[in-house]
Amino acid sequence: MHRVAMLSMHGCPVARLGERDTGGMNVYLLMVARELGERGHLVDVYTRVHDARDAQLMDLGRNARVVHLEAGPYQETKASLQQYIPQFLESLKEFQESEGITYDQIHSHYWLSGLAGMELSRRLGIPHTTTFHTLARSKMEARPAEAEPANRLSAETLVAQSVDSIVVSTEQEKDDLGRLYDVVAERVDVVPAGVDLDLFQPIDQSKARQELGLTESKVILSVGRVEPLKGVDILITAVSKLDDISDTRLLIVGGEPGSDPELQKLVELAATLGVADSVTFTGAVEQTELPKYYSAADVFVMPSYYESFGLAALEAMACGTPIVTSSAAGGPKSFVDEGETGYLIPWPSPESYAERLDQLLGDTATRQRVGRAARAKALTMGWDTVASGLSRHYDRAAADAWVNVAGG
Numbered sequence: 001m002h003r004v005a006m007l008s009m010h011g012c013p014v015a016r017l018g019e020r021d022t023g024g025m026n027v028y029l030l031m032v033a034r035e036l037g038e039r040g041h042l043v044d045v046y047t048r049v050h051d052a053r054d055a056q057l058m059d060l061g062r063n064a065r066v067v068h069l070e071a072g073p074y075q076e077t078k079a080s081l082q083q084y085i086p087q088f089l090e091s092l093k094e095f096q097e098s099e100g101i102t103y104d105q106i107h108s109h110y111w112l113s114g115l116a117g118m119e120l121s122r123r124l125g126i127p128h129t130t131t132f133h134t135l136a137r138s139k140m141e142a143r144p145a146e147a148e149p150a151n152r153l154s155a156e157t158l159v160a161q162s163v164d165s166i167v168v169s170t171e172q173e174k175d176d177l178g179r180l181y182d183v184v185a186e187r188v189d190v191v192p193a194g195v196d197l198d199l200f201q202p203i204d205q206s207k208a209r210q211e212l213g214l215t216e217s218k219v220i221l222s223v224g225r226v227e228p229l230k231g232v233d234i235l236i237t238a239v240s241k242l243d244d245i246s247d248t249r250l251l252i253v254g255g256e257p258g259s260d261p262e263l264q265k266l267v268e269l270a271a272t273l274g275v276a277d278s279v280t281f282t283g284a285v286e287q288t289e290l291p292k293y294y295s296a297a298d299v300f301v302m303p304s305y306y307e308s309f310g311l312a313a314l315e316a317m318a319c320g321t322p323i324v325t326s327s328a329a330g331g332p333k334s335f336v337d338e339g340e341t342g343y344l345i346p347w348p349s350p351e352s353y354a355e356r357l358d359q360l361l362g363d364t365a366t367r368q369r370v371g372r373a374a375r376a377k378a379l380t381m382g383w384d385t386v387a388s389g390l391s392r393h394y395d396r397a398a399a400d401a402w403v404n405v406a407g408g
Helices: 024-038 078-099 110-124 136-142 150-162 171-181 205-212 232-240 261-272 287-296 311-318 350-361 364-378 383-407
Strands: 003-007 042-048 057-061 064-069 105-109 128-131 165-168 188-190 218-223 248-253 279-283 299-302 323-326 343-345
Touching (some): 003 110, 024 042, 024 057, 024 064, 024 311, 078 110, 105 110, 110 150, 128 383, 136 150, 136 171, 150 171, 165 171, 165 383, 171 188, 188 383, 205 287, 218 232, 218 287, 218 350, 232 248, 232 261, 232 350, 248 287, 287 311, 299 350, 311 323, 311 364, 323 350, 350 364
Parallel strands (some): 003 042, 003 105, 042 064, 165 188, 218 299, 248 279, 323 343
16 A cells, blocks of 8 residues: 655646646546545645635545645646745645655656655655656657747756656657657656546437537537647648538537637637538536537547547547547557557648548448447556556555665
């Protein structure tokens, strides 16, 4: 049994998904903490207060909880959070002392928390594992127009080269750490992410469409944060190039309608391309509602330039929905088998997506075959498997720390 301090300054596991700075990492934290707790580990997820309504302590399940700490103004964006790391650590120290808690493992998430974890590891003298979830240099390589601040690039490199160990979700990310950050392979452990198999199950398509008010015979879906790296503009352009867009509905789930400049650009793009009447921007939806959307869709598309893993694609697969994404995105190719559980196009271009969508939307038998195979693949990737992998990682980290102490 381990007592784990998980650090996630900017990403709260109980935050509403699809809005600013929320996504797959939040799901990862929630599900991993719960599953580790079920195995008898004691897990505290430390994150900053991001809403005046946040209680300091929130249970996530047996042996797992969120601890909200004061660290900067509520509405501060992650780009400005580095300056509040000392306050975050001081708040953590005060809470730890008030509760009389000791830990034997630190697991930080994202580079900001990695910096905090380095200092906490030094203070407590315990091993520090980090998971980046996204890598700045990988993003910039995948989409040259992607801009990343200098402080992130330097800090991410420092964390990557200084922590005791790194957990990644794919072999691609492990390779990127070696190639772009000069991290030796022995310090990196691959533990694929997972999917909530209790929540993400197939729903009768007709029923799902009825509940969502969809009347079209062909439905295409995309789910995720709305930002340039996600390539939603590519998908909208692809829809404008379909052979026939009559009786077709594209659902874009994510973003904050009315307050999100990037989402407004996509609305304007749909209008410019003449497909506004075929595109619905739903905004963010509750996680518990997503199975309806996945099940209502004929095809799920993840048009991203880069994904460290691609949780939404795996969720769609668990609901028996065929997916189309790009092998260049990185993460999804670790669990998508070309032509069997989904389709990987070589590069995220509108023409390539339009060609594959035309084929799938006109071939019910293929969609059903691929959807069944996708569901079968997802059934092997539950969060219990992820927690087992992390448990083994923590065991090795503790053993290595003991060897280092004994040898020192």
